[in-house]
Amino acid sequence: MNHTINRWQLVLIVISFIMGSSLLMAPNLTAFFSGQDAWISMLFAVIIGLVLNVIWILLLKRYHFRSIFRITEVAGGKVVGTILNIVIIFYALHLASYVVRNLSNFMISNVIPESSPWTFQIMIILLAVYSCFYGLNNIGRVNEFLTPFMILFFICSLALTTNQFRFSHLQPYFEQGFLKISQGAYTTTGFPFIEIILLGSVLTYVKNKDKLSKSYLAGILLGGSALILTVFIAVGVEGAYMVKRQSYPTYELMRDISIINIFERVEVIIGVVWIFGILVKIVICLFTALKGLQHLSKSSNYHPFLLPAGLLIWAMSNHIHNNTMEFTDFVGRNWTLWWFTLYMIVLLVLSLGILRKKDKSIDPHTEDTFQ
Amino acid sequence: MSKSKSYQITLTGFWIFSMINVASFLSNRKWLPWSDWINSIYSPLYKLMFGG
Amino acid sequence: MSQQFFKRKRHDSSSATEKYDHLHVSSDLKTNIKEIKNILGESIDVKIVEFLEMPISFGICYIEGLINKQQLELSIIEPIKRTQLENNKLQPKELIHQTEVSAMISSCPHFDLIITPVLKGQIIIFVDGMTEAYSIPLETWETRGVEEPEAQTMVRGPREGFIETLQTNTTLIRRRISNPTLRFKPFQVGKITKTTILVSYLESQVDQEVLQEVIKRITNLNTDKIFESGMLEELIDENGYSPFPTFQSTERPDVAAAALSEGNVVIMFEGTPFVLITPTTFISFFQAAEDYYHHFDLSSFIRVIRVISFMISLALPAAYIAVTTFHQELIPTNLLVSLAAQREGVPFPAFVEALVMETIFEILREAGIRMPRPIGSAVSIVGAIVIGESAVAAGLVSPAIVIVVSLTAISSFVSPYYGFSGAARLLRFILMILAATTGIFGMIFFMIGLLIHLCSLTSMGRPYFSPLAPFQSGKQKDSLLRLPLWWTQTKLHRKWVKKS
Numbered sequence: 074m075n076h077t078i079n080r081w082q083l084v085l086i087v088i089s090f091i092m093g094s095s096l097l098m099a100p101n102l103t104a105f106f107s108g109q110d111a112w113i114s115m116l117f118a119v120i121i122g123l124v125l126n127v128i129w130i131l132l133l134k135r136y137h138f139r140s141i142f143r144i145t146e147v148a149g150g151k152v153v154g155t156i157l158n159i160v161i162i163f164y165a166l167h168l169a170s171y172v173v174r175n176l177s178n179f180m181i182s183n184v185i186p187e188s189s190p191w192t193f194q195i196m197i198i199l200l201a202v203y204s205c206f207y208g209l210n211n212i213g214r215v216n217e218f219l220t221p222f223m224i225l226f227f228i229c230s231l232a233l234t235t236n237q238f239r240f241s242h243l244q245p246y247f248e249q250g251f252l253k254i255s256q257g258a259y260t261t262t263g264f265p266f267i268e269i270i271l272l273g274s275v276l277t278y279v280k281n282k283d284k285l286s287k288s289y290l291a292g293i294l295l296g297g298s299a300l301i302l303t304v305f306i307a308v309g310v311e312g313a314y315m316v317k318r319q320s321y322p323t324y325e326l327m328r329d330i331s332i333i334n335i336f337e338r339v340e341v342i343i344g345v346v347w348i349f350g351i352l353v354k355i356v357i358c359l360f361t362a363l364k365g366l367q368h369l370s371k372s373s374n375y376h377p378f379l380l381p382a383g384l385l386i387w388a389m390s391n392h393i394h395n396n397t398m399e400f401t402d403f404v405g406r407n408w409t410l411w412w413f414t415l416y417m418i419v420l421l422v423l424s425l426g427i428l429r430k431k432d433k434s435i436d437p438h439t440e441d442t443f444q
Numbered sequence: 445m446s447k448s449k450s451y452q453i454t455l456t457g458f459w460i461f462s463m464i465n466v467a468s469f470l471s472n473r474k475w476l477p478w479s480d481w482i483n484s485i486y487s488p489l490y491k492l493m494f495g496g
Numbered sequence: 497m498s499q500q501f502f503k504r505k506r507h508d509s510s511s512a513t514e515k516y517d518h519l520h521v522s523s524d525l526k527t528n529i530k531e532i533k534n535i536l537g538e539s540i541d542v543k544i545v546e547f548l549e550m551p552i553s554f555g556i557c558y559i560e561g562l563i564n565k566q567q568l569e570l571s572i573i574e575p576i577k578r579t580q581l582e583n584n585k586l587q588p589k590e591l592i593h594q595t596e597v598s599a600m601i602s603s604c605p606h607f608d609l610i611i612t613p614v615l616k617g618q619i620i621i622f623v624d625g626m627t628e629a630y631s632i633p634l635e636t637w638e639t640r641g642v643e644e645p646e647a648q649t650m651v652r653g654p655r656e657g658f659i660e661t662l663q664t665n666t667t668l669i670r671r672r673i674s675n676p677t678l679r680f681k682p683f684q685v686g687k688i689t690k691t692t693i694l695v696s697y698l699e700s701q702v703d704q705e706v707l708q709e710v711i712k713r714i715t716n717l718n719t720d721k722i723f724e725s726g727m728l729e730e731l732i733d734e735n736g737y738s739p740f741p742t743f744q745s746t747e748r749p750d751v752a753a754a755a756l757s758e759g760n761v762v763i764m765f766e767g768t769p770f771v772l773i774t775p776t777t778f779i780s781f782f783q784a785a786e787d788y789y790h791h792f793d794l795s796s797f798i799r800v801i802r803v804i805s806f807m808i809s810l811a812l813p814a815a816y817i818a819v820t821t822f823h824q825e826l827i828p829t830n831l832l833v834s835l836a837a838q839r840e841g842v843p844f845p846a847f848v849e850a851l852v853m854e855t856i857f858e859i860l861r862e863a864g865i866r867m868p869r870p871i872g873s874a875v876s877i878v879g880a881i882v883i884g885e886s887a888v889a890a891g892l893v894s895p896a897i898v899i900v901v902s903l904t905a906i907s908s909f910v911s912p913y914y915g916f917s918g919a920a921r922l923l924r925f926i927l928m929i930l931a932a933t934t935g936i937f938g939m940i941f942f943m944i945g946l947l948i949h950l951c952s953l954t955s956m957g958r959p960y961f962s963p964l965a966p967f968q969s970g971k972q973k974d975s976l977l978r979l980p981l982w983w984t985q986t987k988l989h990r991k992w993v994k995k996s
Binding site: 180193199217218346 | 825826935938940941944945951967
Binding site: 167252256259366369370371372377378381382384385387388389391392393394399403406407410411 | 448450451453454455458459461462463465466468469470472474478479482483486487489490493494
C-alpha cells in the first residue's frame with residue numbers, strides 16, 4: 074500500500090469529490106427553494122464553504138497537516154480523541170452509504186429502470202474496496218487520469234446545451250427574497266463543502282506540503298465554480314419550474330442535446346461518466362474510515378477492515394431510507410446541520426488544543442507511525 | 445501481523461457493529477434507525493431557521 | 497499475510513542435479529576417464545578419445561555436434577602429439593603450455609569445472625600425471641542464419657532478427673551500439689537445463705535500482721527448467737495474476753538496442769530469438785520501432801489508430817450488446833429500424849449471438865496458427881464462407897454481428913506486440929457478460945476497475961501506467977504521440993518515473 078500523492082493529484086481529488094454527486098443533485102436542491110435565483114444560492118454556498126474551509130485548513134496547518142485522527146488525539150487527549158475518531162469514522166461510513174444510495178437511486182430512476190438497485194450498489198462498493206486495497210496512491214493516479222476527461226465531457230455537454238439557453242428563465246433576479254435564497258444555499262453548503270473536511274485524513278499523504286492550503290482551496294473553488302455553472306445553465310435552459318420538479322435536472326438537461334440528428338439521447342453516456350466522480354467520493358470516505366480504524370487498532374495495515382466496511386456501507390445505504398422522496402427530503406433538511414455539528418466539534422477540539430499549546434508537541438517531521 | 449489488544453478490540457467491535465447493521469437491514473427491522481435519530485434532533489432546529 | 501498465502505508453489509528438485517565440487521581430478525588418466533564416463537554415461541554423442549600409446553598419454557572428451565571437429569584435429573590433437581614426439585624429455589606439466597594449443601585454455605582442478613563446460617561445447621583434455629584437466633572453447637554448432645523476424649514485421653527498418661544463438665544476438669546488438677559501457681552479464685538458470693541468459697544494459701544509462709532488482713530476481717529464481725523467455729517472464733513478474741504483460745518481448749535487434757539506449761535492461765536467452773525488455777510501460781506496447789523511422793506526423797497518427805483499435809478489440813462486441821439490449825435510444829432511428837429488421841427471425845439474443853461468434857472466431861484463429869501450412873487456406877475458406885455467409889443466410893446470426901466480430905478480430909491484430917492483444921482477447925468476454933447484464937453501466941464499471949488495476953501495476957518497481965498516471969508532462973513527447981525527434985533528441989528520457 075502506497076499512500077503518497079502529489080499536489081496536482083490532490084487538486085483533482087478535491088474537484089472530483091465536490092463535483093461527484095453534487096453535479097446531479099445541486100440544481101434541484103437549490104432551485105427547490107430559490108427558483109430562478111438558484112445560481113445565487115449556489116454562489117453563496119461556495120463562498121460560505123470556502124470560508125469554512127479556510128478556517129479548517131488554517132487549523133490543520135498549525136498541526137502540520139498530520140492525519141486528522143492523530144491530531145484529535147494530540148489536541149483532545151486520549152479519551153476525547155478516541156471518541157471523536159469513532160465519530161469521524163461513523164460520519165465517513167454514513168456519508169459513503171448516502172453516496173452509494175444516491176447513485177443507485179439515480180441509476181434506477183433514470184438510466185436502467187428495469188434493474189435491481191443492489192447490482193449498482195454492490196458494483197460500486199466493490200470498485201471502492203478494490204481501489205482502497207491498493208491505497209491512496211492508486212485512486213490518486215486513477216483520478217488524475219480520468220478527471221480531465223470528466224471535465225472535458227462536462228464542459229462539452231454543457232456547451233452543447235447553450236443553444237437553448239434563455240436569459241428570461243433567470244429573470245427577475247433576487248425575486249425570491251433573502252430567506253429563500255439562503256435556504257437554497259443552506260442545503261448545498263453541507264452537501265459537498267463541509268463533507269470535504271474528511272480530506273483531513275488525506276492531506277498528510279501529500280508529498281510536498283508547501284502550498285498545500287492553496288491547492289486545496291483552489292480545488293474547492295474550481296469544483297464550486299463548476300457547480301455554479303451547472304446550476305446557472307440548468308435553470309437557464311430548462312427554467313426554474315422544470316428544475317424544481319426533476320430529481321436529477323443535470324441529467325435531464327443532457328436529453329436536450331441534439332447535433333445533426335445523430336448525437337441524440339446521449340445522456341446515458343454522459344450520465345455514466347459522472348459515476349466516476351461519485352466513485353472518488355466513496356473511495357475517499359471509505360479510505361478515511363479505514364485509516365481511522367487502522368489508527369484505533371494501531372495495526373500496520375487496514376486490509377482486515379475492508380470487508381466489514383464494505384458490508385456496512387451496503388447495509389446502511391439500503392436501510393437508511395425507504396424511498397427516494399424520503400431520502401431527498403432528509404438530505405435537504407438535515408444534511409448541512411448534521412455535518413456542521415461534526416465541523417464545530419472538531420473545530421472546538423482543535424482550537425482548544427492550540428490554546429493549550431498542544432500543537433507544539435506534534436512532531437512535524439516524523440511520518441505517521443502507522444503507514 | 446500485530447495481534448495487539450487494541451487491534452482485536454477494534455476489529456471485533458467493528459465486525460459486530462457492521463453485522464448488526466446488515467442483520468437489521470436483511471430482517472427489515474429498524475434496530476439502528478440513524479435517519480430517525482438525526483431527524484429528531486435537527487428538524488426542530490431547521491424549523492427554527494427557515495420556518496418549516 | 498496475503499502474499500504468503502499466494503506465494504507460488506515451487507518444486508524442490510535438489511536431487512535433479514548433483515554437484516561435482518568434491519570430485520578432484522586425479523593424476524591417473526584412466527581414473528579420470530572412468531569418472532567422466534561414469535558421470536556422462538553411455539551416450540552416443542559423448543566422445544572420449546584416449547591416446548595411451550603416447551609418451552605422455554592424454555585423453556580428450558567432447559560432445560559431438562557442439563564443437564568444431566576439424567579444428568580439434570588440426571590445432572589441438574596434432575600439435576600435442578607433435579610436441580611430445582619432438583621433445584622426449586618433456587614433463588607432463590609442460591606439455592600443454594609448450595604446445596600453445598590455444599590462448600583461451602583454462603585449467604579445471606575438479607569435475608564441476610569439467611562437466612558444465614563440456615556440456616556447453618568446450619573440449620576437455622586430461623593429461624596423465626596431472627591433477628588438473630584443461631578446457632578449451634571450440635563451440636560451433638548448426639544454426640540458422642539471421643533472417644527477417646516473422647512475428648514483428650515492418651515496412652521500413654532493418655531486416656535482421658534475433659536468432660536462437662546468444663553469440664549472434666550479442667553481435668547484432670554490439671554492431672548497433674558501439675559503446676564501451678555496453679555490458680552482457682551472464683547467468684545460469686534452471687537446475688536441470690542450466691540455460692544461459694544474459695542481462696544486458698548500458699552502464700552509463702541504466703537505472704541501477706532496476707538493474708539490481710532484475711539481478712536479484714534472476715539469482716533468487718528457483719526453477720528446474722526454462723526454455724523460452726516467456727517462462728522467465730512469468731517467473732520473475734511481480735504481477736503474476738495480471739493479464740497485462742509487464743515485459744516487452746521482441747525479436748528485433750533495433751528495438752532491443754533502442755531500449756538499451758533509453759536505460760532499460762534487456763534479458764537475452766540461449767535458444768530463443770525473443771528477448772525481454774524491462775521495465776516497460778503500458779503505452780510502450782502501442783509503440784513500434786518503425787514509428788521512429790517514419791515521419792513524426794504519420795507515426796503519431798498510427799499510434800492513435802493503435803490505441804483506438806485496442807479499445808475496439810476490447811469493447812466493440814460489448815458495446816454492441818449493451819446498445820442493442822439496453823440503450824436503443826442511442827442509435828439513430830433509421831439505423832435502429834434496419835438493425836431490427838436484420839434481427840427479425842434471429843432466434844438468439846444479441847449476447848448469445850456475439851458470444852458464439854467470438855468463440856468461433858477464436859477457434860478459427862487458433863486453428864489457423866496450429867494447422868500444417870498447406871491446409872491453412874482451407875480454414876480461411878471455411879471461416880469466410882460457412883461461418884460468415886451461410887450463418888447469416890440461414891438466419892442463425894444477424895449480419896451486424898458478423899461485421900462487429902470481424903472488426904474486432906482485425907483490430908486485435910494491430911498491436912505490435914502479440915502478447916499484449918491477448919489481454920484484450922480475454923477481457924473482451926468478461927466485458928461482454930457485464931454489458932449483457934447491466935449495459936453501459938457495467939462497461940464503465942469494468943473500465944474503471946481495469947484502470948484501477950493498471951494503475952496498481954508496477955514493472956520492476958516502476959509505475960506501469962506512467963507517464964499517463966502519474967502524469968509526466970515531460971514524457972508526453974514520446975507517449976501517445978510521437979513528437980518530432982529534434983524536440984527530444986538530446987535528453988535521456990526514461991519512459992517511467994522514479995518510484996513515487
